[in-house]
Amino acid sequence: xxxxxxxxxxxxxxxxxxxxxxxxxxxxxxxxxxxxxxxxxxxxxxxxxxxxxxxxxxxxxxxxxxxxxxxxxxxxxxxxxxxxxxxxxxxxxxxxxxxxxxxxxxxxxxxxxxxxxxxxxxxxxxxxxxxxxxxxxxxxxxxxxxxxxxxxxxxxxxxxxxxxxxxxxxxxxxxxxxxxxxxxxxxxxxxxxxxxxxxxxxxxxxxxxxxxxxxxxxxxxxxxx
Amino acid sequence: xxxxxxxxxxxxxxxxxxxxxxxxxxxxxxxxxxxxxxxxxxxxxxxxxxxxxxxxxxxxxxxxxxxxxxxxxxxxxxxxxxxxxxxxxxxxxxxxxxxxxxxxxxxxxxxxxxxxxxxxxxxxxxxxxxxxxxxxxxxxxxxxxxxxxxxxxxxxxxxxxxxxxxxxxxxxxxxxxxxxxxxxxxxxxxxxxxxxxxxxxxxxxxxxxxxxxxxxxxxxxxxxxxx
Numbered sequence: 354x355x356x357x358x359x360x361x362x363x364x365x366x367x368x369x370x371x372x373x374x375x376x377x378x379x380x381x382x383x384x385x386x387x388x389x390x391x392x393x394x395x396x397x398x399x400x401x402x403x404x405x406x407x408x409x410x411x412x413x414x415x416x417x418x419x420x421x422x423x424x425x426x427x428x429x430x431x432x433x434x435x436x437x438x439x440x441x442x443x444x445x446x447x448x449x450x451x452x453x454x455x456x457x458x459x460x461x462x463x464x465x466x467x468x469x470x471x472x473x474x475x476x477x478x479x480x481x482x483x484x485x486x487x488x489x490x491x492x493x494x495x496x497x498x499x500x501x502x503x504x505x506x507x508x509x510x511x512x513x514x515x516x517x518x519x520x521x522x523x524x525x526x527x528x529x530x531x532x533x534x535x536x537x538x539x540x541x542x543x544x545x546x547x548x549x550x551x552x553x554x555x556x557x558x559x560x561x562x563x564x565x566x567x568x569x570x571x572x573x574x575x576x577x578x
Numbered sequence: 579x580x581x582x583x584x585x586x587x588x589x590x591x592x593x594x595x596x597x598x599x600x601x602x603x604x605x606x607x608x609x610x611x612x613x614x615x616x617x618x619x620x621x622x623x624x625x626x627x628x629x630x631x632x633x634x635x636x637x638x639x640x641x642x643x644x645x646x647x648x649x650x651x652x653x654x655x656x657x658x659x660x661x662x663x664x665x666x667x668x669x670x671x672x673x674x675x676x677x678x679x680x681x682x683x684x685x686x687x688x689x690x691x692x693x694x695x696x697x698x699x700x701x702x703x704x705x706x707x708x709x710x711x712x713x714x715x716x717x718x719x720x721x722x723x724x725x726x727x728x729x730x731x732x733x734x735x736x737x738x739x740x741x742x743x744x745x746x747x748x749x750x751x752x753x754x755x756x757x758x759x760x761x762x763x764x765x766x767x768x769x770x771x772x773x774x775x776x777x778x779x780x781x782x783x784x785x786x787x788x789x790x791x792x793x794x795x796x797x798x799x800x801x802x803x804x805x
Contacts, residue, residue, distance in 0.1 A: 421801055477752040484749065487739035497735050500798050504731065504753060507790050511756035511783070518779055519759060 371551035401552035409439030414506035417499030429495035434563035592681025721761030724787035
């Protein structure tokens with residue numbers, strides 16, 4: 354049986370600590386934004402979740418490339434794990450974005466580039482699971498899943514770019530000019546950076562655990578999608 | 579023959595074979611055409627379109643019809659090879675398998691362009707806008723090129739599943755979204771009288787999609803077909 358690495362335990366505990374730390378910073382340390390009020394605090398975890406989602410899909414494509422190059426199942430497990438975890442982070446980003454958008458834009462849903470791209474990304478990776486579910490052997494699932502993960506990662510930036518060209522009303526955080534931009538105080542930056550670090554570590558921990566689960570399932574002879 | 583001319587020969591033969599099969603059977607193109615026209619009629623009533631509709635709606639409608647009709651052709655193009663194990667024969671061709679991809683993409687592009695060739699005058703007639711414009715034809719070719727290269731790749735993927743061709747739209751539509759957005763916007767711009775310079779971003783995006791999807795096919799098609 355594949356043994357649990359001590360580093361994984363460390364990573365699990367670390368991600369719990371970092372997440373709690375970031376939450377404390379956001380709730381008690383950051384100022385309430387002047388115009389948007391308390392709901393602005395959704396922003397920290399919202400952007401962090403979106404970042405983690407994007408990153409996980411890149412990891413999935415890298416896993417796909419490594420699988421095709423080396424033909425070792427562990428790279429497919431990595432790819433599969435990343436996409437599963439990425440879908441959940443993407444969903445968290447969409448839902449938190451909607452919670453923020455409701456009072457600020459006065460609507461739950463806006464056809465805004467980042468939100469729309471994230472939603473389409475979710476659809477793309479749901480199709481990934483439908484594809485895997487319709488294939489018979491672990492080898493075919495790994496091989497064609499890898500191809501799909503690679504092609505998907507090519508189109509996601511194109512989708513983002515095209516929707517962005519199409520229209521944009523999303524607040525741009527890293528540019529100080531423009532009507533929808535808002536500037537962050539040093540305390541806000543600290544909370545933001547902590548959230549990003551916490552979510553990145555959490556992402557690594559989740560992917561690793563899920564990869565390990567796939568390895569254990571293969572070991573026990575109960576292959577799934 | 580050296581490697582490259584061998585490759586081109588295989589590509590050409592796949593293309594020629596697809597055209598020949600279609601010419602003799604006439605089973606793909608008529609279905610695509612009728613389906614595309616049906617989509618036009620469905621949308622006409624679903625969206626309460628009037629003859630004087632805006633350029634934007636006509637552009638969107640054109641691309642939705644083309645995208646839907648192309649899906650039928652793409653599916654047929656690969657399911658044809660599953661019948662009677664024709665694919666096994668194709669795989670024995672003494673060239674890299676991406677030659678099959680390029681040949682198939684070319685034949686799919688030909689079929690979808692023929693559908694577009696019928697749709698453009700029909701749209702001009704129904705919606706009283708001149709769509710027989712050389713610049714628009716170029717945009718249509720660029721859009722269909724990107725769409726069919728991605729579509730050929732994904733059709734080869736979906737045909738290997740238990741659900742066969744049912745899967746293609748679910749795989750293709752979300753991934754083809756940038757192509758459709760760029761194609762619709764470029765078409766809308768041209769119908770509104772904008773120049774290529776004004777539509778530069780969209781045209782460049784379409785060219786980029788063409789290059790990326792053809793490169794993806796070149797690198798990945800062999801992997802998709804291996805069994």
